[in-house]
Amino acid sequence: MSNTNDTIAAIATASGRGGIGIIRISGPDTKHICEQLLGSQLAPRQAFLKSFKEHDNSTIDSGLALYFQSPASYTGEDTLELQGHGGPVVLDMLLKRVLSLGARIAEPGEFTQRAFLNNKLDLAQAEAVADIIDAGTEAAAVSAQRSLQGAFSEHINDLQKQLTHLRLYVESAIDFSDEDIDFLGGEELKKLIKELQQAFKKLTDTAKQGSLLRDGMTVVLAGKPNAGKSSLLNALAQRDTAIVTAIAGTTRDVLKEQIQIDGMPVHIIDTAGLRETDNAIEKEGVKRAKQAIATADQVLLIVDDQESATNEHLLLLKDIPADIPVTIVCNKIDLTEQQPTVYVEGEQTVIKLSAKQGSGLNLLTQHLKTLVGFNPEEKNIFLARRRHLDALARANELLNAGIEQLLTYQAGELFAEDLRLAQNSLSEITGKMTPDDLLGEIFSSFCIGK
Numbered sequence: 001m002s003n004t005n006d007t008i009a010a011i012a013t014a015s016g017r018g019g020i021g022i023i024r025i026s027g028p029d030t031k032h033i034c035e036q037l038l039g040s041q042l043a044p045r046q047a048f049l050k051s052f053k054e055h056d057n058s059t060i061d062s063g064l065a066l067y068f069q070s071p072a073s074y075t076g077e078d079t080l081e082l083q084g085h086g087g088p089v090v091l092d093m094l095l096k097r098v099l100s101l102g103a104r105i106a107e108p109g110e111f112t113q114r115a116f117l118n119n120k121l122d123l124a125q126a127e128a129v130a131d132i133i134d135a136g137t138e139a140a141a142v143s144a145q146r147s148l149q150g151a152f153s154e155h156i157n158d159l160q161k162q163l164t165h166l167r168l169y170v171e172s173a174i175d176f177s178d179e180d181i182d183f184l185g186g187e188e189l190k191k192l193i194k195e196l197q198q199a200f201k202k203l204t205d206t207a208k209q210g211s212l213l214r215d216g217m218t219v220v221l222a223g224k225p226n227a228g229k230s231s232l233l234n235a236l237a238q239r240d241t242a243i244v245t246a247i248a249g250t251t252r253d254v255l256k257e258q259i260q261i262d263g264m265p266v267h268i269i270d271t272a273g274l275r276e277t278d279n280a281i282e283k284e285g286v287k288r289a290k291q292a293i294a295t296a297d298q299v300l301l302i303v304d305d306q307e308s309a310t311n312e313h314l315l316l317l318k319d320i321p322a323d324i325p326v327t328i329v330c331n332k333i334d335l336t337e338q339q340p341t342v343y344v345e346g347e348q349t350v351i352k353l354s355a356k357q358g359s360g361l362n363l364l365t366q367h368l369k370t371l372v373g374f375n376p377e378e379k380n381i382f383l384a385r386r387r388h389l390d391a392l393a394r395a396n397e398l399l400n401a402g403i404e405q406l407l408t409y410q411a412g413e414l415f416a417e418d419l420r421l422a423q424n425s426l427s428e429i430t431g432k433m434t435p436d437d438l439l440g441e442i443f444s445s446f447c448i449g450k
Contacts, residue, residue, distance in 0.1 A: 004114060007033070008106035009098045011091050012449035018086030020063075023094055024449055025103055026111060030078035033101045034067060037082075042067035052082060052094055060097060061090050075111055076118030109446025116431060116443075123431025124152045124388070130446050131214060131383045139263025139376075140213045144383040152210075152382040155203050156429050159395075162196050163426075167419045174412045193403060200396045207392060210384035212374050216258075216265030219368065220293050223302035223316065225273025228331035231355040232302060233257055233270040236364075241270075253285055254292050261365045262376035269296070274316050296324050298371060300364075305330040305338060305352060327367065331355050342367060388429050395425035 007027030013020065025033055035041055038050045042065060050065045063084035073079040084094060099105065109130070116126045128147035135141035146152070169192060221229040234240050237257045255270040269292045272285030293299055299320050303313040308330045320326055330352045333340065340360030341352050351367060353360025369376070402418030405411040 004117060007103040008110055008114075009095060009103040010106040010111075010449035011095060012081075013086060013091075015088065017088065021084055021086035021088075021091040022449075023082045023084075023091065023098060024106075024111060025080040025082070025098060026073070026075045026077045026106075026114065027103065028078065029102045030067075030080050033098060033103060034065075034080050036101050037097065038065055042080075044069040044072070052084060052097070054097060055100070060094050061085055071118070071120075074120065075114040076120045077114060106448060107444070108448050109443030111449070112446060113443040122150075122153050124156070124429055125150060126431070126443075127385060128152075128383060131385075133447065136216075136258065136265045137213070137260045137263045139260075139381075140265070140383060143210055143213050143381045146380065146382040147210075147384075151380065152207075152384065152388075153430050155206075155382075156426055159196075159199055159203060160423055160426055162192075162199060163399075163419055163423050166192050166196060167416055167423075170406075170412050170416045170419070174416070196399065200392070200399065204389070204392050204396065206378070206381060207384040207388055208373065209375060209378050209381045211386065211389055212264050212372055213381060214383045214385065216260075216267060217297040217368065217372050218267045218269065218295060219298045219300060220269045220271060220296040221300050221302055222271055222274060222289060222293055222320070223313065224304075225275055227273070227302040227304045228355050229270050229273070229302045230255070232300075232329070232331060233268055235355040235358055235361060236266075236268060254288050261369055262374070264369070264372075264374050264376070266368065274319055290319055293320055293324065298368065299324055299326045300329045301326050301348075303328060303330050305332050305336045325371065327351060327371075329353065329364065333360070391425050391428045395422040398422040398425065 005028065007025065007029035009023060009025045012022040012024040031041060037052055038048075039053060042048055044067055047064045047066050049062070051059045051062045052065075054060050061084040063082065065083070066081045068074070068079040068081075070076060070078045082094065082098075084090065112121070112126050112129050115121045116123060121129075125148050128144050131144035132141060132148060135144055166189075169189060173189070221232060223229055233255065236259050238259075241255060241257050253272065257268045257270070259266050259268060271289035271292050272282065274286060274289060277283055277286065301313060301316060301320070307313070313328065317326065326348055328345075328348050328350045330338075330350060332354060333352050334354040334357050338352050340354070340363055342363050343350055349367065351360065351364050353364060355361075398418045398421045402415040402422070405414040405418065
């Protein structure tokens with residue numbers, strides 16, 4: 001991790017021209033920089049119109065200056081924000097002046113990292129800062145805000161309290177094992193275990209919904225040439241992303257589009273038609289199609305409904321890894337005069353639709369939501385990351401392993417130890433027990449100036 005004794009500075013607004021540009025400064029030399037740059041100290045938490053001065057007292061820019069005194073600031077340190085004009089040249093001049101006064105350029109996420117290290121935010125809240133900035137849908141932004149306000153952390157803390165209570169009960173029972181009362185086999189312990197298991201399931205289910213809002217799912221459109229893959233991409237995106245012609249093999253490269261289904265991001269990848277070919281360009285397109293398929297959460301195997309009875313499309317399943325789920329989509333039912341429908345045939349779900357007319361698209365979007373268990377009606381969702389789900393899963397596995405030790409071997413000591421390890425796993429989510437290398441990885445994904 002970077003040296004937290006340094007004073008750091010960065011442009012906090014997006015690159016390019018804008019009406020306002022903000023430079024943020026934080027650290028022990030902030031007061032000195034403030035006095036040299038503005039000519040005086042500032043009263044905390046008030047906005048002042050000031051000229052930002054060069055070393056020869058010439059004016060670099062003018063705008064608002066706000067000083068936040070430690071610990072009542074975002075980072076928990078003395079902090080200064082300079083709000084000037086948003087031109088890249090003038091912002092660069094102002095930043096150079098700040099650096100000449102003793103600050104250094106902040107690393108990505110370093111302001112939020114300092115907020116975490118100074119106990120202004122826990123780790124789940126700190127990650128939510130980046131998630132708000134990166135939110136791709138309104139639902140994701142709202143859920144990230146809930147995480148920033150501490151909703152996720154509160155649930156983790158409640159689980160920790162339940163685990164602590166259960167540990168105390170078990171360890172007390174061990175201490176009084178010579179008594180005639182069997183505390184470890186009593187109904188009270190069973191009740192506590194059942195309540196804890198229910199709490200784990202509820203939190204995990206909600207976290208999965210939050211993870212879907214953040215990361216969404218990747219869907220690859222695959223199939224023979226001219227099956228209507230690009231038409232389906234355009235229909236789902238509701239715009240002409242891909243070129244559509246009657247010529248087989250029009251799509252030669254992968255095309256990517258993001259849509260949202262009830263707030264869940266869906267990353268759709270259109271691919272070249274799968275077939276044997278001697279054309280060097282098309283052959284490269286098929287190669288890239290297979291690479292895209294390998295990254296999919298779900299493959300939609302697009303079939304021209306006029307050819308679906310031949311079952312030739314089933315031969316393409318060999319190009320799809322066995323661990324990637326496949327849905328067969330029979331397109332162009334407007335030509336076969338079929339009705340939109342969903343049914344199961346063998347191991348695959350089959351959806352009949354018309355991308356051209358839009359009929360049956362609702363069946364497809366509902367199917368995609370069902371596949372990943374997304375429930376847009378669930379309230380109070382907070383955003384969660386894959387590492388959060390992994391930590392919850394490990395904690396739950398340790399709980400269940402401890403329960404097995406208790407029920408099978410009456411091993412109360414081993415049960416208590418598994419409960420302790422489960423608490424450690426949960427602590428990784430809020431950052432109370434998180435390795436430094438993981439912290440570095442998390443904060444390095446932030447933008448500079450945040």
